[in-house]
Amino acid sequence: MFFDSHCHLDRVDLGGFNDSFDELLSTIEQAGCTRMLCIGVNLESFDAMHQRIEPYQHIYCSAGVHPDYEDVQEPTVEQLCALATRDKVVAIGETGLDYFHQSGDLDWQRERFVTHIEAARECGLPLVIHTRDAREDTLKLLRKHEAHKVGGVLHCFTEDWEMARAAIDLGFYISISGIVTFHQAQNVRDMAQQIPLERLLIETDAPWLSPAPHRGKTNHPGRVRLVAEKLAEIRGESLASLANATFDNANRLFGLN
Ligand SMILES: [Zn+2]
Ligand SMILES: [Zn+2]
Numbered sequence: 001m002f003f004d005s006h007c008h009l010d011r012v013d014l015g016g017f018n019d020s021f022d023e024l025l026s027t028i029e030q031a032g033c034t035r036m037l038c039i040g041v042n043l044e045s046f047d048a049m050h051q052r053i054e055p056y057q058h059i060y061c062s063a064g065v066h067p068d069y070e071d072v073q074e075p076t077v078e079q080l081c082a083l084a085t086r087d088k089v090v091a092i093g094e095t096g097l098d099y100f101h102q103s104g105d106l107d108w109q110r111e112r113f114v115t116h117i118e119a120a121r122e123c124g125l126p127l128v129i130h131t132r133d134a135r136e137d138t139l140k141l142l143r144k145h146e147a148h149k150v151g152g153v154l155h156c157f158t159e160d161w162e163m164a165r166a167a168i169d170l171g172f173y174i175s176i177s178g179i180v181t182f183h184q185a186q187n188v189r190d191m192a193q194q195i196p197l198e199r200l201l202i203e204t205d206a207p208w209l210s211p212a213p214h215r216g217k218t219n220h221p222g223r224v225r226l227v228a229e230k231l232a233e234i235r236g237e238s239l240a241s242l243a244n245a246t247f248d249n250a251n252r253l254f255g256l257n
Contacts (some may be wrong), residue, residue, distance in 0.1 A: 002228055002243055003035040003250040004221035005175050006094075006128065006155045006203035009059065010038060010049040013207060013218050024220060025056070031222030034058055035247070037254065039094050039128060042067040043073045062091035062128050062252065067098045069107050074112065090254040092120040093128030097141075100132040110141065115204060117145040126253050127152030129172075133215065135163045142170055149161070153253060157206050161191045168199050171243055173253055175201035178211030178223065181230045189234050198239070201253070202227045202246045246257055248254035 008022075017023040028036070037051050038061045040046050046063060053059040063083035065075045080092055088227055095116035097109055120127045127147060131138040142148070148171045154178040157164060162176050176192050179185050192200075202224055204211075210219035211226040232242040251257065 001035075001247055002031075002033045002202065002224045003037075003247045004033050004204050004206070004224040005037050005153065005201040005246075005250045006177070006207055007036055007206040007221045008039055008041065008208075009036060009206070009221065010045070010052045011207050012220050012254060016218060021052070028220060028222040031225050032243075033221045033224050035250065035256075036060070036221050037062060037128075037250070040064050040083075040096065042069050043079065043083075044073055048254055050086060050088065054079065060088050060090045060256070062093050063089050064093040064095045064128065065112060066094055067096050067112065068101050070102070073175060074108075074117075077115055077119045077122055080116065081123045081231065084119070084123040084125055090125065090256065091128045091152070092123070093126050093132045093150055093152070094115050095127065096130035097134035097138050098130060098132040099134040099137075103234055110137065113141055114145055116143065117147050120150045121146065124150060126150050129154050130156065131159065135159055139163065139166050139170075142167075142172075151253065153201055155201075155203060156209070157191075158185075158188055160192075161189070161194050163196060164191055168196065173199050173201050175203045176231060177203050177205045178209045178215075178219065178227050178228060181212040181226060182215065182235075184210070189230075192231060197235075197242070197245045198249060200231070200242075201250055202231065202242075
């Protein structure tokens with residue numbers, strides 16, 4: 001059984017599933033993925049996402065505003081904490097810093113990140129963090145604003161082992177996506193081998209980043225199995241032990257039974 005710790009289930013194109021959300025869910029379940037965290041990316045789309053997943057016992061969600069969305073409603077600590085009281089919300093994010101996709105004066109991104117850290121501490125939920133080409137600033141803000149008090153996960157992690165270790169030392173988990181299956185991503189495989197099993201999570205980031213051999217196609221959480229298989233192979237662990245550990249880790253981080 002797999003826990004997809006980061007997907008955008010509400011954004012998966014249902015065209016390949018007879019336009020049926022239930023058919024998508026049954027495909028996911030047949031692949032062994034029995035729990036998912038559906039990630040919020042802005043305030044505008046939160047209600048629609050929440051409505052979509054709320055009826056399903058095995059799907060949880062987060063509330064936050066993605067660092068790559070510049071022209072959206074800016075969240076306040078109060079707004080994020082209000083969303084955090086809704087049923088099913090188990091994390092704050094995704095938030096973070098992305099200096100790869102965004103450039104220029106990024107004070108707004110850093111301020112938004114700090115708002116999320118403060119909200120997470122205020123409501124006692126872990127952070128879901130997106131970080132790209134912003135190693136120093138990400139760690140600096142996490143430390144400065146005492147994010148270790150709530151912890152969280154650095155998702156779709158592709159930075160180096162040094163940053164992973166610094167985040168792990170702060171009490172964070174590291175989540176690996178389908179990028180680990182990409183031919184040229186040897187650096188991700190090298191880094192992923194070193195993550196202690198008790199701090200490792202797996203994800204699809206669906207509908208994006210479909211793992212090999214489905215690269216470039218629409219992704220869905222059922223393919224988290226391919227991420228787990230590749231990780232088990234490169235780490236020299238059995239698929240069952242990797243699946244069980246990452247399942248337990250996600251439950252522990254997100255406060256689920
Ligand atoms: Zn992300
Ligand atoms: Zn995401």
